[in-house]
Amino acid sequence: MSLDPAYLDYPMRRRGMDHDHYPYSKFPDRKPIQWPEGRKLLIWPLISLEYFPMVPNDQPFRAPGHMQTAYPDYRHYTAREYGTRVGIYRLLDSFEAVGAKVSIACNSAIAERYPPLIEDILAGGHEIIAHATDMNATIASGMPDDVEKAIITQSLDTLERMTGRRPRGWLSIARSQSFATPRHLVDSGVEYMCDWVNDELPYRFSTASGDIVNIPLNHELSDRQILNVQQQSVDSYAQQIADAADWLLTEAASHGGRMLPMHLTPYIMGLPYRIDAFDSLVRRLAGNQAIGFATGSDILDSWKAQA
Numbered sequence: 001m002s003l004d005p006a007y008l009d010y011p012m013r014r015r016g017m018d019h020d021h022y023p024y025s026k027f028p029d030r031k032p033i034q035w036p037e038g039r040k041l042l043i044w045p046l047i048s049l050e051y052f053p054m055v056p057n058d059q060p061f062r063a064p065g066h067m068q069t070a071y072p073d074y075r076h077y078t079a080r081e082y083g084t085r086v087g088i089y090r091l092l093d094s095f096e097a098v099g100a101k102v103s104i105a106c107n108s109a110i111a112e113r114y115p116p117l118i119e120d121i122l123a124g125g126h127e128i129i130a131h132a133t134d135m136n137a138t139i140a141s142g143m144p145d146d147v148e149k150a151i152i153t154q155s156l157d158t159l160e161r162m163t164g165r166r167p168r169g170w171l172s173i174a175r176s177q178s179f180a181t182p183r184h185l186v187d188s189g190v191e192y193m194c195d196w197v198n199d200e201l202p203y204r205f206s207t208a209s210g211d212i213v214n215i216p217l218n219h220e221l222s223d224r225q226i227l228n229v230q231q232q233s234v235d236s237y238a239q240q241i242a243d244a245a246d247w248l249l250t251e252a253a254s255h256g257g258r259m260l261p262m263h264l265t266p267y268i269m270g271l272p273y274r275i276d277a278f279d280s281l282v283r284r285l286a287g288n289q290a291i292g293f294a295t296g297s298d299i300l301d302s303w304k305a306q307a
Contacts, residue, residue: 017198021182021205022214032256033201036302039292040252041245043285044299045102045262046194046217047091048171049117050135051109052080057136060143063173064224065265066135080267084114087270094279096124098286100293105131105171105194108158118162127295129169130155130190141178152184168192169296171217183207192300200248201259202303213304215259215296222263227274234274238281249290259299 012018035042054077056066065080067073095102104121106128111118121128130152132139137151152170160166168191172181175195185193186209192202194217205214219225221244226237241262248258269278285291294302 021207022203025203027200028255030201030256031306033303033306035257035292035294036298037292039257040290041248041258041260042292042294042299043100043245043260043262044215044217044294044296045095045100045264046129046171046296047088047102047104047264047266048131049084049088049104049106049110049266050080050131051084051107051113052077052135057138060140061138061174061176063135063138083266083268083270084110084117087266087268088117089120090270090275091264091266091278092121092124092126094275094282095293097279098282098293100282100286101125101127101295101298102293103127103129103169103296105129105169106159107131107134107137108155108162109134111159111162115162122163127169127297128159128163128165128167129171129194129296130159130167131171132173133158135173138173138176139178139181140176141180143178145180148178148180149184149187152181152188152190156188156190168300169194169215171195175217175219182212183209186210186212192296194296202299202307204307213300215299216261217263218261219263221261222265223269224263224265227268234269234277238277241281242284245285245288245291249288252290 052066054072056062067076104126132151133155139148156167166189170185170190171194177195182205186207190212192213192215194215196214197216197219199216202213202215205212221240223237226232244260248260252258
């Protein structure tokens with residue numbers, strides 16, 4: 001039986017993505033970005049602070065890094081909690097040693113369960129953005145609309161109550177969204193999201209409720225991808241980040257400022273046999289006068305002033 005010819009007709013098919021959220025844009029042809037203090041490259045460290053409930057929820061899907069063995073999975077549960085007790089402080093020490101401010105993507109359950117940790121993060125001048133309620137709060141199309149909106153609202157409201165500041169940014173678990181997520185974020189007052197990874201500079205993203213800015217958070221260079229999924233060494237991770245920085249600096253010489261996300265997980269990178277190489281990497285990057293560190297909000301404000 002042959003297909004109906006209309007089967008292949010799709011009114012949204014066009015150059016680039018098949019939607020109206022943003023136009024196709026060639027990277028080399030854009031207006032050059034000038035970062036503050038004459039920096040050619042901004043490193044954007046983003047640390048994910050995650051609370052994994054003992055019993056995972058597989059609907060709409062199980063979050064990466066969740067419990068794996070039969071309940072109660074104390075081995076993986078406590079390995080994840082290592083990040084909030086030990087690993088996060090090692091990462092913060094590395095950045096604070098070079099005067100860098102970072103973004104922290106925080107489950108709201110973390111703020112409720114570990115108030116002293118939140119106080120330390122804020123005292124260091126770092127930024128907290130929303131990362132759902134806990135690691136059972138995954139989002140995907142097909143889930144009830146009111147359930148998704150409740151996750152977003154509860155996460156933002158709780159973080160605002162616990163920190164005194166409403167988060168400007170949002171990172172979904174596993175960067176997973178439904179078709180409605182960007183609209184819900186705009187309705188909730190979120191100014192930027194980090195889930196779409198198709199670029200290396202911020203861009204404006206349109207929804208039925210208004211615009212939001214997407215600041216792409218590279219997945220391939222995350223510590224989870226390189227160290228856990230690909231099972232590479234921390235020395236390989238450090239070399240890849242350094243190589244990326246060198247390449248982007250070369251591009252910046254002729255095409256304007258560049259951005260390099262550094263997505264980190266405290267229970268992965270904060271281990272004692274990895275932190276030395278990571279600390280050396282941070283110091284090496286900080287020693288280059290063409291490179292600066294920035295939070296997501298810093299990047300958002302600088303980009304919007306020039307967009």
